[in-house]
Amino acid sequence: MRWVFRNSMRGDTGNLFWLLVGRVGRLLGWVSLVGGLWGLGQIGQEGFALEADGGRLVVLSNGSxxxxxxxxxxxxxxxxxxxFSPAGVNLLRDSPVDHxxxxxxxxxxxxxxxxxWAEDPASGTQTPTGPVKQERISAGGAAWEVLxxxxxxxxxxxxxxLEEQRSLAVTRTxxxxxxxxxxxxxxxxxEGKSSVQFTGSPYFGLGMRFVGSMDTGGRFFNAQGRTGVEGTNNACASWCAYTAKAEGKPxxxxxxxxxxxxxxxxxWFTMDRGFAYMSVTLNLQKEPFSIRADQPILLRYGVAVWxxxxxxxxxEKCYRNWSALEDPK
Structure with a gap:
């Protein structure tokens, strides 16, 4: 069963109120915080919706x-x-037969x-402690839908x-x-531990599996001007990109x-033999990373699709604009 919730708020009255909300939001690490509803409810500016479909949430823009x-x-x-790209092409693949x-x-x-990372009997599980919280923010002149x-x-x-507070903010800009x-x-x-240590394979981190049509004929490139797997894999850079065709569209x-x-x-971990994959990592295979109870760590990554x-x-222009945003999260 699917449930769709749409936002029909209009007008720009109450500017002083929203200014105060924005200031409080910045104290909380948000540029402008509006709403804050547990479970399902209003989302985004007019034209946006949040659709619940079983165990999944779908963010839509003008119905797409x-x-x-x-x-x-x-x-x-x-x-x-x-x-999805702005034209509505999906680039991610979920649970392929090979992995x-x-x-x-x-x-x-x-x-x-x-x-x-793995899913064998000895591996761990990331377990939610409550329902998803949905919020709306404004940053960099764009409305962001936040889960x-x-x-x-x-x-x-x-x-x-480990305990994690995760947020996903998405926009079109x-x-x-x-x-x-x-x-x-x-x-x-x-609670009860003084520290934990992160370790892992070269690809442990935020990883992306592409749809099958993007496995061949693609090209990696990074902020250092290096290209291909040979230039981007195990290399350090502020960003890494991949271009290929999905559904016949670049x-x-x-x-x-x-x-x-x-x-x-x-x-970065990049590969294009057998299938294409990209991960942004903390280089854990070469150097484990420890965090202490009194020093939680914040990891923030951006993903842009054109x-x-x-x-x-x-x-590079998009990266600079994104990294300069006060708090798009």
Missing amino acids: PVLVYQVRPNPKKPYVAEL KHHHGLMFAVAVDGVNF RQNLRWLNPQGAVM GQPTATLLCWQSLLRVP LTVAVFDWPKNPRHPAS DGEGAPEMV
Whole structure:
């Protein structure tokens, strides 16, 4: 069963009230905070809607999907199952036969030896602690639709290994127009522990599996001017991009590393043999990363999708504009 909720708010009265709300929002780390409804309710500016379909939430713009979020662990983590270009072309693939644990756009690492990337009996589960919180913000002249979710990373015995406050903010912006997603994870040591350590394979981090039609004929390029897997894999850069055809139509997708992230510029994993994949990582295979109970870490990444074959200059401009936003999350 599907439920669709639409926003019909109009007018610009009450400017003083909204100014005060905006100031309070900035104190909370938001540019402008409006609403804040648990579960399902109004979303975004007029023309936006949030559709619930089973265990998934679909953000729509003027009736067309922008993003599909898998809210419930499927089977072991929530993730972005689909992400659409402005023209409505999806670039993400969920649980392909060759790697069933690859889920669209997903975030996972190993915590104190427990693998949250894999889906075998010894791996962990990212478990929601409540319903998704939906909010609306305004930043950089654009309206952002925001989904926020609290997660506990549990080992197979049910012990809490890590706590995460996740937020996904999505908009359509820029010239040429891009679908722009801001993924943020605030990671905390659970009660009763003094620290935790992240480890993992070269691709552990925020990883993206592309639709099958993008597996061949594509091209990677990064902020350092390097191209191909040979130039971008295991390289450090503030962003990395991939251009290929999906459904016969050229697309360009770029992932941005926030300048304030630990170990910026990020280390990247790219591959195009067998299938195409891209991850932004903390380089955990070479150097484990520890966080203390009194020092949670904030990770923020951007994902931009354009129709057509994009140039490095276009990606760099979008990255600079995104990284300069006060708090698009």
